[in-house]
Amino acid sequence: xxxxxGPMKRRTTAESAESAESADSADSxxxxxxxxxxxxxxxxxxxxxxxxxxxxxxxxCARAGVRGVGLWRAPVQxxxxxxxxxxxxxxxxxxxxxCRGGFFTALDPAERAAALDDxxxxxxxxAALGTDTLVLVSGxxxxxxxxxxxxxxxxxxxxxxxxxxxxxxxxxxxxxxxHPMFAADRxxxxxxxxxxxxxxxxxxxQVGVVxxxxxxxxxxxxxxxxxxxxxxxxxxxxxxxxxxxxxxxxARSRIAAFQLADWITPLPEGVLLxxxxxxxxxxxxxxxxxxxxxxGYRGPIEVEIFNPAxxxxxxxxxxxxxxxxxxxxxx
Numbered sequence: 041x042x043x044x045x046g047p048m049k050r051r052t053t054a055e056s057a058e059s060a061e062s063a064d065s066a067d068s069x070x071x072x073x074x075x076x077x078x079x080x081x082x083x084x085x086x087x088x089x090x091x092x093x094x095x096x097x098x099x100x101c102a103r104a105g106v107r108g109v110g111l112w113r114a115p116v117q118x119x120x121x122x123x124x125x126x127x128x129x130x131x132x133x134x135x136x137x138x139c140r141g142g143f144f145t146a147l148d149p150a151e152r153a154a155a156l157d158d159x160x161x162x163x164x165x166x167a168a169l170g171t172d173t174l175v176l177v178s179g180x181x182x183x184x185x186x187x188x189x190x191x192x193x194x195x196x197x198x199x200x201x202x203x204x205x206x207x208x209x210x211x212x213x214x215x216x217x218x219h220p221m222f223a224a225d226r227x228x229x230x231x232x233x234x235x236x237x238x239x240x241x242x243x244x245x246q247v248g249v250v251x252x253x254x255x256x257x258x259x260x261x262x263x264x265x266x267x268x269x270x271x272x273x274x275x276x277x278x279x280x281x282x283x284x285x286x287x288x289x290x291a292r293s294r295i296a297a298f299q300l301a302d303w304i305t306p307l308p309e310g311v312l313l314x315x316x317x318x319x320x321x322x323x324x325x326x327x328x329x330x331x332x333x334x335x336g337y338r339g340p341i342e343v344e345i346f347n348p349a350x351x352x353x354x355x356x357x358x359x360x361x362x363x364x365x366x367x368x369x370x371x
Contacts, residue, residue, distance in 0.1 A: 083108030083136040085344035089355040098131040108136040135171040136340035144198035145179035145191040167209040180225040191228045203246030214296035216250035232265040248296030257323040269294040270335025293336040299344045315345045318365035
């Protein structure tokens with residue numbers, strides 16, 4: 041335990057059942073009150089409050105009325121996958137995504153085989169946690185390579201092998217394009233267009249994309265690409281769909297996850313930990329929210345911020361600030 045929220049409150053069976061019922065109802069909130077409907081979709085990514093243990097995260101979100109959590113594999117594995125699934129469920133929460141799979145770009149056959157095995161394990165973990173979304177960070181250039189097209193084609197090969205395996209388990213692979221500054225070492229998929237070019241080779245129930253404001257805000261084609269991701273979605277009878285579902289029961293959007301963080305400057309050395317609190321930077325967060333909704337996405341809105349200044353603060357204080365900023369800048 042991080043100690044910043046004190047001991048976890050023990051929840052009675054009745055309280056857990058009531059919370060679970062409340063969490064389920066978040067997927068069918070009447071749009072008569074748009075603010076409440078939108079807030080019901082808020083999800084807190086585990087890395088945003090890295091100072092919290094998994095029990096802290098579950099308890100803190102339940103206390104704050106935040107009904108979704110995005111989880112990361114390493115802390116889940118440390119806690120135990122089955123135990124983590126039970127913990128989140130008993131807190132009345134749902135897991136909105138699991139991060140991360142991917143790293144498909146190795147040239148060595150043994151390394152590629154190991155990566156595929158690890159991704160199959162990640163798919164199994166996602167299914168056990170009850171989420172239908174496995175976020176993929178696709179991988180950078182192998183050492184000594186300058187072949188970006190070749191690296192992207194190896195990602196396609198991996199998706200072709202893993203897509204059916206994931207779909208059989210109710211999990212969709214979600215390609216996350218990362219800002220171009222990460223292309224060399226983390227992700228050769230740098231734009232939403234590149235992510236869609238890959239995803240559209242496969243059935244929509246197997247492969248989707250992640251729209252992350254931190255990585256995509258700079259791209260002047262992103263609006264058109266978000267619209268492209270929603271092509272073919274039946275928007276008749278729009279309402280609040282469940283996690284991974286589309287309004288009116290129509291075809292799915294290619295958007296499998298929607299994540300928020302702001303872009304602040306100057307960037308820190310290493311840049312990875314330079315994500316900003318909502319409203320502190322250059323990103324028009326409401327614009328992104330409106331565009332993904334116009335493209336048919338009605339799923340969770342996950343706040344994912346890697347920032348040591350936030351990690352140094354009390355977790356409950358950070359979460360309360362996120363809720364306030366979400367209302368002010370996203371709603």
